[in-house]
Amino acid sequence: DQQVKQNSPSLSVQEGRISILNCDYTNSMFDYFLWYKKYPAEGPTFLISISSIKDKNEDGRFTVFLNKSAKHLSLHIVPSQPGDSAVYFCAASELQGAQKLVFGQGTRLTINP
Amino acid sequence: GAGVSQSPRYKVAKRGQDVALRCDPISGHVSLFWYQQALGQGPEFLTYFQNEAQLDKSGLPSDRFFAERPEGSVSTLKIQRTQQEDSAVYLCASSLARAGGGYTFGSGTRLTVV
Numbered sequence: 291d292q293q294v295k296q297n298s299p300s301l302s303v304q305e306g307r308i309s310i311l312n313c314d315y316t317n318s319m320f321d322y323f324l325w326y327k328k329y330p331a332e333g334p335t336f337l338i339s340i341s342s343i344k345d346k347n348e349d350g351r352f353t354v355f356l357n358k359s360a361k362h363l364s365l366h367i368v369p370s371q372p373g374d375s376a377v378y379f380c381a382a383s384e385l386q387g388a389q390k391l392v393f394g395q396g397t398r399l400t401i402n403p
Numbered sequence: 404g405a406g407v408s409q410s411p412r413y414k415v416a417k418r419g420q421d422v423a424l425r426c427d428p429i430s431g432h433v434s435l436f437w438y439q440q441a442l443g444q445g446p447e448f449l450t451y452f453q454n455e456a457q458l459d460k461s462g463l464p465s466d467r468f469f470a471e472r473p474e475g476s477v478s479t480l481k482i483q484r485t486q487q488e489d490s491a492v493y494l495c496a497s498s499l500a501r502a503g504g505g506y507t508f509g510s511g512t513r514l515t516v517v
Contacts, residue, residue: 294445296445324505326505326508331510332510333407333509333511334446334494335508336505339505381445389436389451389453389458389459390448390451390459390462391446391448391506392448393445393446393447395443395444396443396444396445
């Protein structure tokens with residue numbers, strides 16, 4: 291039972307364009323969502339988060355959008371840079387600061403020069 | 404230290420062998436977590452400590468898995484009688500109590516059971 295789903299295993303985007311990574315969840319108790327970025331042979335690195343009281347959070351080139359009615363969130367990266375090439379995981383928890391995160395399967399993003 | 408340190412980075416174990424994986428969290432981080440990441444999947448929660456207390460072990464897949472953090476700092480994840488399905492990357496993470504910004508992960512230990 292996959293409570294957090296990233297349906298696109300991979301995504302290829304041209305440098306300078308917008309990258310959009312999608313995530314769906316099924317557990318209506320989730321109210322805090324995070325995106326992590328992972329390079330090979332390293333642990334995931336926290337990127338950006340959003341709580342359910344918001345529908346948008348922005349940090350530099352990264353923006354996360356939350357649609358609670360659709361149980362859907364997305365990460366927008368603009369403009370995309372070669373260093374953004376990595377695996378991106380979305381994660382969810384039932385309470386901000388809660389100690390258990392449920393992760394999606396990841397999307398491998400490749401930025402082409 | 405500056406980050407979460409895990410050792411060893413790689414471990415090859417024969418089926419049936421016991422293994423111990425070590426995690427040194429960021430100094431002062433109260434919360435410590437273990438996750439298991441199978442190939443091509445996202446990390447899956449195993450267990451959580453707050454200081455030395457193991458508050459949630461709901462993700463441990465069997466009683467062959469055991470974790471401890473006796474002094475509220477370094478933690479060890481032990482797997483007894485390893486099986487091939489235990490092959491995965493084991494990730495440790497730490498955070499300040501109720502850190503809303505997410506955990507800091509270590510680089511993981513890649514366990515291969517042959």
